[in-house]
Amino acid sequence: MSGDHPDPCAVNSLVETPGCSPVEGRVVWDPIHSIWNGGMLAGALVLGPLTVSPGAAAVFAITTGAGLLLGHSVGFHRRLIHGSFKCPLWLEHVLVWVGTAVGMSGPFWMIRTHDLRDWAQRQADCHDYLAHRRPMLIDAVWQMHCRLKLMHPPAFDLGRVGRDRFYRLLERTWMLQQVPIAAGLYLMGGWGFVVWGVCARVAASVSGHWFVGHLAHRRGPQSWLVEGAGVQAHDVPWAAIPTMGEAWHNNHHAFPGSARIGLYPGQSDWGYRFIRLLERLGLAWDVRTPETMGDRKVLVPAKP
Template identity: 55%
Template sequence: MTVRSTARMIALPDSDARRGQVRWAPIRSLWTIGMTGSALVLAPLYMTPGAVALWLMTSAVTLCLGHSIGLHRLLIHRSFTAPLWLERVLVYLGTLVGMAGPLGMVRLHDTRDWAQRQVACHDLHAHRAPLLRDAWWQMHCRLDLTHPPRFEPEARLCDDRFLMWLERNWMAQQLPWALLFFWIGGMPWLVWGVPVRVAIGVTGHWLVGHVTHRRGPQGWTVDDVPVQGHDLPAAALITFGEAWHGNHHAWPDSARLGIEPGQHDPGWWVLIALRRMGLVHDLKEPAMLAPREGLHRVVKQGDALG
């Protein structure tokens, strides 16, 4: 069986994406339980219009500018270029989502991407488990592969002192904002500005990943891989384009995720605005990229008849 490498995941002779042990990750799990539990208990007690507005605004900024644009499209895939100061601002905002530090996010993403490019992979990386088990695995556990690939991040990641500082202190980044929100708006702003935002962001990220790796419409398929990407059109706007996951599997280095007519991609709209302001450059689109090996267009029945 051929074991494929990716840019940062180097396959060793015995690397295997199938065999491994799912183990509880206590720090990650307690963080998630703490944020989710606080949100469930406190949010109804401290709901005010201002607090809900703060949650909506901070969620939009951290999930769109931070996670989708800063961490995913820029730090992980390098689908566009930005000056270092802006890259650091975007990555910082992505860290505030509360899933992991920047290097941790790169490793989690690239390990999953590597596994999904093999002929077969573990159920955790395929989101193949039932809903509640997958939720436990993805948000509270880690998969220790028996024979993993070697993770080799580029120097611009592992030698960046700012990124390493964020990696060591990613949970603590919530504290200054918690204090600021409490000072301005008391407990309602604190509760909705930190634990509610983090809990919904982390849970929503898992849920979209669970669905888009299992079912839904497809525009593309890739040969000889254990997991296909699917789209979730209903979540396109609230995920800032990340729900076009079938497109992302087909064109992973594209800065544009909603590539078909009518596919709304707010993250792309923001990038276009930033390009007009001269702040970002070299935005990659599918027409500029080489197709993945084994990529095929899904021909729908109406298209075939037409």
């Protein structure tokens, strides 16, 4: 069940069905996400230069950073998807709302997309879409404008997350969550704040998420290899700060249920620092780290 699985390395929401396979399938256009992602990028490119100001740039930096830290990294990835720490439900709702406001999609879509890729990359082979094997331009179009239709897909069980009425509302209205944000930004600073606080922020978050994900499965340092996995992960050190620690992707493949992703000296991990702050405030507990997860037998050290 998503977010509350007893196995810290499990793919939480995915249920393997007889004959399911991550290999055979076709990539098709995803009109909803394509039009949304393309529209936000077009708005940023066309209107951004006309409305830029120091205030608008500050709004972009603050809202993008806060969204990626509180929502995407801590709320969506480390809490909702992996259950790497526990917190009060009201706080989880706030963090997941922020994650939805990042503008990539709703919580159910994010969980299914993540868990399908996670499961597929652990198999001996998977479709190029799931492995980021195609050249960069093709992969960008595939990931931000298309979706994969597997011939024999697995099933999903979102558990208590799927039954949560607030998350069901967010799933139906994820695009509309930008409306109150845009209204507040307009009152604060006019259309420049809206363009940079909504269009540019969403475009940068979506494009950056794809770009780092593409590199993290193609090249870069490795500390660990996962035996039997057809796709191995790499770290993207330069992206550690803008991704709030998520760019230490090789570490994440090695210890997927860990709330701490930057594991070694010099590896910045603002997401984990925020979780530790919540822990000190009594708002987070049962925080998982590799030290508390036990040995994972499929791990072997990567050669230098």
